[in-house]
Amino acid sequence: MKKFLMLLVMAVLMVIVAACGGGSDEPAQTDNTGSEDATGDNAAEASEELDGSVVVDGSGTVYPLMSVVAEEYMIREQPNVSVEVSRSGTSAGFGKFLVPNGTDFNDASREIKDEELEEAEANGIEVQEFKVALDGLTFVIHPENDWAKELTEEELISIFNADGGVTKWSDIRPEFPDEEIKPMGPNENHGTYEFFYEEILDKGDLVDGVNLQQEYSTLVNLVSEDKNAIAYFGFGYYVNNTDQIQAVNVDFGEGPVEPSLDTIAEDGDYAPFTRPVFTYLNVDMAKEKPQVLDFARFVVNNVNEFAGETGFAPLPDNEIEEYNSVLDGLSE
Template identity: 75%
Template sequence: MNLKKYFLFLVMAAVMVVATACGGGDEEATTESDEQTGTEEVEGTDTETEEATEGTELEGSVVVDGSGTVYPLMSVVAEEYMYTEQENVSVEVSRAGTSAGFGKFLIENGTDFNNASRQIKDEEQAEADTVGFEVKEMKVALDGLTFVINKENDWATELTEEELIRIFKHDGGVTKWSDLRPEFPDEEIKPMGPNENHGTYEFFYENILEKEDLVDGVNLQQEYSTLVNLVSEDVNGIAFFGFGYYVNNQDKLAAVNVDFGDGPVEPTLETIGEDAEYAPFTRPVFTYLNVDMAKEKPQVLDFALYVANNVNDFAGEAGFAPLPDAELQEYVAFLEGLK
């Protein structure tokens, strides 16, 4: 009996030793795990915070209006952003025209962005100052002002810069094609273009015509699609607008190759550029950001960053020449500073 109790005692003691050893190992493992977790948390705090900021699921709306020229580019950027980045953010892109868009942007609780095919004017900047918010100008691409003709027009496929100006200028002395060159048809020219709501009109009027009046009878339209249809239906029609609208309507229109003095230059993504062959008719296009809105609405800032980081990927397909990456990264640095 005593021997049996002694044997049981030894067995129980052995079990307790094993249990203690196992428990100590678990405690040590837990402690080591906790220490590792703690170390990872300390070392990874900044990274995790940054990832949380960048990867946060956002919601709400972003309102963009303005230039019809910039519309195709910004709409495709917005669509990709909503599809791949923030499916709960609604980016609404409209095309009232540059000037009309500034009218919606430069007011209290106005639009978040205004696309523009010209730079903001001093009086428009003064309106922002009066309302009391900061405006940030961001170039988004380079556009080539393109003159388009009917596909059956086989005589005006190559014109000089001076001839194009004469067609649209009030005192250019041109009403018929034969006024440009004797071998051209003795038919009345039908000049057309976007109306005063558009930055393209203002760029043409201020930079190409140097603020000289347009020719009497010029047909100015609000919608670019209307201009496409009018020229495609009239062999004597000629119009001007952004390169992107020509690219998307090459089945209906032909582009005029422009001679700036060294031979005809076709507007293409390769020739459009501030230092390229088509430079005299090249212009930057912009979007303007309400910085105060970007500070108040995370989705507005997030979309602005997406534009700055990715717009070059979409420029070509929308009919624009891309910007230097260094220029876009300056915008990224500014926007990062708003976080």
């Protein structure tokens, strides 16, 4: 009887062991399948790695924003792609963009002109416009200038307009110093100059003796060294140099408005001096070079993240969605 019971226990144990062994076969097969899937995913990811270069030139105003976006793209997305960002100015940049085998993108602080579009068509270049942010044209003065902290829109225009009849601060208001004003700004290579000339001055002649410079950093230094200087450029160059210069609060008719990310936003109180800034894509380059199209996608989907830190107000979400649809069309 004892022998029978022992044999019965041993038989039961053998059944249990067999069952466990049979169960272990299925998980092992699943693990192998999972490993094969993981390898496939890695291969897919590897195939999406890009290389080559992306060449961006143009606006000095947009440069701080685009250079940050480019750096983040190379770190986050495609370390083997080199994105080269230069700042020859909007107009000079279009000169490099609208030629065969030109740059891939041109940043611009104004819209492309009709004659530039005609040049693109003549050279067989298809151009796609993307807004990247909103910028506020900011007037800056010396930190110790305590009389011109608040000016009306008309007073500011009179300083730079040849017909304004203003050469001294006292010409604006009698209580201001009887000192010659030193007006300054970016030169003709910059879209900021053209925006100011066309939109703010309404194509009126600039006052004689206005000091026009290629580099915005030069303007910052000149204003910081001259108590009678006044210059204009994008908000980003002001907000990154508040230790050297101060901004003029502008009265557009309802009291002084300080330029800020809130006021230069869409429909903000600083709207009369607010403008969109752009990048223009060479569509043919985007179709020929996958890294160009990939970078365009990164710009569209991430530019709002970096707008504020570089002195720009972000775009509304609906515009981002529209641009993604445009890029989807290019990849078909």
